[in-house]
Amino acid sequence: MKRNKRSTSDVISNLPSNVTKNILKDLPLREAVRTSILSSKWRYKWKKLPQLVFDDTFFLKVRDNEKLKAVIYQVLLFHQGPLMKFELWYPPFGSCLDINNWIFILLTKNIQEFSFYLEAGFPYHEIPRHLYSLLQLRELNLSYCILKPPPTFKGFSRLVNLDFCHVNISSKMCGLFISNCPLLEQLSLRHCADFDSLEINAPNLKYFDFFGIFVSVSLENTPLLAEISVTLISWGTTRDKEPEEADSEWVKFFPSLPAIEKMNLHGAFLESFAAYNVPERLPCTLNQLKVLILYDVCYSNLDHVSWALCLLRSSPNLRKLRSTLREVEILHFSGAEPEIHFVKMLLAHSKVLERMKILHEYGISDEKGFAISKELIRFPRTSPKAEVIVDVTPDG
Template identity: 30%
Template sequence: MEPDRFSWLPEHVIDKILSYLPIREAAGTSVLSSKWNNQWYTLSRLVFDTDCVSNIAPSRDPSLFNNKFLQIVNHVLLLHYGPIIVFKMCNYNDKFTCVIPKTDIDRWIHHLIGRSIQKLVLDVWIEKDYKIPCRLFSCQSLRILKLLWCWLKPPTKFQGFKKLKSLELYRITISQHDFENLISGCNLLESLVLGNLDGVTQINIHAPNLKHLDIFDTFEDITFHKTFQLTTVYVNLSSYLNSKSNQSRLHGGSSNLLKFFDHRPHIENLSVHNYFLKYLAAGVVPVKLPTLCTDLDCLSICINFDDLKEISAALCLLRSSPNLQTLEISYLAAGVVPVKLPTLCTDLDCLSICINFDDLKEISAALCLLRSSPNLQTLEISARIDQHSVPLTPISDTYCWEETFFKPETPIQVLSVSIDNISGLQLELDFIRFLLLYSPVLEKMIVKPDVNVRPELVTGLIRFKRESRDAEVIYVQKEG
C-alpha cells in the first residue's frame, strides 16, 4: 500500500490548499487523510455564495435553497475555531437571490469581530438596505472592507478603522458627515472605491496615505485635504450637476482644474470619464497647470468636441504631462474634427483606440491623432460595430480615400501596429493601406480579423505597397 502523502504536509500548506476550494469541497476533504479530518474547521478564509449549495435548483425550490444556504453558513461558523482572516459573502447570482434575515447577518458579524477578521466583503442584497450593526465599527483588526447594498451609521464616538488600507463602498446609504468622518478616521487608507452613494453630494477626502481612488457616481464637488500621495485616479461622473460652487467658478476666477490638481503632481494613471472633464473645465481653464504632472504616463479621457472648454481642459492636461506615454480618448468624433491638434503630443509613444469604421468622423479623429503624434511608436486599434451609426459601406463608386482624408505632412513614425476585430470593410482596408504607405519605419503589423471575415482581406493585405522595407504583416486568424 502506497504511503499517505497528504498526511505529511505541514498544516499551513493544507490550510493554503483548502483556502482555494469552495467551502463545500473543503469540507469534503476530510475523507482524504486522517490528518485532514476536520482540518477545514480551522480555515482562515471563508467564502459563502450561492455555489455553496449543491444538488438543489433554486428555481424549483427557492425555500429549500434558502434554508440550505443558511444552514451551511451557521454550521461552518458553529464548528469553526481559530482566527478568520477573510470572510466573503454574496447571497445572489444572475438568476436567484437568497433571502437572508437581518438578524442572521447581525449574528454572523458579531461572531467575526472576535476572530481577528482582516478582510470583510459583504455583498448582500435585501429589499430594504441592511443597517450594519454598530459593533462592526469597533473591529480594529480590519485591513480590507468591501460593503454593498447597506446603510452605514457609525456610532458618535467612532474614530475610524486604524489599520484599514482598502475601502470599497457600493450603493451605500450614508450621511455627508458620517462619510467624511469615516474617511478621515482611516489614517492608513491607501485604496478607496466609491460607487453610487446615497446621501453624499460632496466628495471631501482627507486621507494622507491614499494612493488609489476610484469614483463612479454623481456629485456636486470633489475636494482633497492633505491627500498628496495619489498615483492612480479613476473618476466616472455619471451626470453633471450645476451646483452653486460650479456656477460661481464659471463666473469667477477660480478653477476646478487647478483645485483638483493642486499638490497632486504624483498621479501616474488618470481616467477622466463621462462628465468629469466638464466638471474639471468649470471656471478658468489655464493653458498649463502651474505644477506639471511629471509622473503621469497614462491618460484615459472622454471629450465632447462640441464643448470648447472641454477641449481646452484636455489640451491643458496634455501640455502639463511632459512624460505621457499612453493616451486613450473616447467620444472623439463629436463636433468639428481638426486635421491636426493645435498642440502636438510630442511625448506620446503608445496609443490605444477603438474605431467604428462605418463612421467617417471617427476615422478622421483617429487620423488627427496620428498626425498630431510625431513620436508615436506603438498603435493598438480595435474595430467595433456601432448599431446606432449610419453604415457607409458598401461605398459609392465616387468614393476615394485620398480625396476624403489628408495625407500626413510628415511620415508616421510608428514601429508596431495591432489591428483587432476587423471584418474586411473597404474603409478598414484603406486605413491599413494608409498606415503601410506612410509609415517608413514600421517593423510589424498584426492583423486579427473577426471570425466571419471575407477571404479577400488576406489578398488585399498581401498586395498593399509598403513604405518600410522591414514591415512585416502578420495575419492571425481567430478560432471559431
C-alpha cells in the first residue's frame, strides 16, 4: 500500500509543466489553490496562475465577509509573475473600499483583461483612478459602476473589447472614452445612463450592441462595422423635432455603415426616426448587408412597415430576414393594408424564398381569413420555389 501511495504521489509531482498549467487553468480558483496540498512540488504552482477569477463558486462556501476579503488579499499578494486576466463577480459584500485596494495591487501584474461585476441592489461602485493606469488592457468589462476618468486619462491604446452594463457615465464622456481606444473592435453598452446623443468614433469597430435609451446616435468613423444590434427601451424627442432635424438622425446613421453585414433592430428604433417622411430607399445602398433581424415590429403600423420596406429596398444582397429569407414566418397577421403590402414586397423581391408561413391574428373570422388568404396566394413571386402557407384557423 505504501508503494502505491508513493507511486501515485510521484506521478502527480512529476507531471510535465504544460499539463499542470492546463489543469490549474481549468479549475475554479478555490480548487486550484487547494492543489497545494497534493505534494511539495504543487505547493506554489497556483501562485503563477495566468488568471484569477473570483466568481460565485469562490464565494459559495464562505459566509464571513471579512474572511472572504482576507482570502482575496492573500491570493493577490501571494500571486507571482504576470496576471493576464482578473475577474471579480458579484461579491456578497457589495461596494467597498477593499475593491480599490485590490485594483491597486494589479498595477504591477501586466493585466490584459479586467472584469468587475457588482451585484444588483448594491450602490454603484465608483471606479478608482488607478484603474486608468492599466494601459496594457485589451478587454474591459464593468457592471454597476460609476465611471469618471480623470482629465489626464488619454485612453486605453490596446483595448479591443469594451462592455459596459449598468454603468453610470455621461454620453459625452462615453463618446470620448471610446474615441480614445483606437483599436476597439467590440463595443457593448447595456442599461447605461440615458444618452441624449451618443457619438462613436472607432475606426476598427466591428461589433456594436446597444440596449437602453438615447435620442440620437452618430457613427462618425466606423468603416469596418459589420454587425450592429440596437434595442431601445424608450426613445427621445425625435418626434418633437422639425422634420429636417428628425430626418438628419437616420441620414447620419445608415451612411456610416458601409461594411455592415448584420443588423438587429428593435421596432422602437425604427419608430424613433421621422416616420412621417420615410423615403423609398436610404440615401445609401447597404450592399454588404446579408442578415436583417427586426424585433417587435408591428406590421399593422404603417410607420414600422414603411421603414422595414425602406430597409429591404436598400439591401439588394439580403439573404436572411429574422431567421432566413428562404423561410419567413409572420405571426398575428390581421390583413391590414401595410401588412398586405409588406408580404407583396417580400414575394416580389426575395429570389431564394422557399416558404412563407402566415398565421392569422387570433379571433379573425373565417370569412375574412379566407378572403385575405385568397389575395395573398395570388401575389406574383420572384422565386419559383416560393410556397405561401396561410393558417386560416390559428389556435389560441
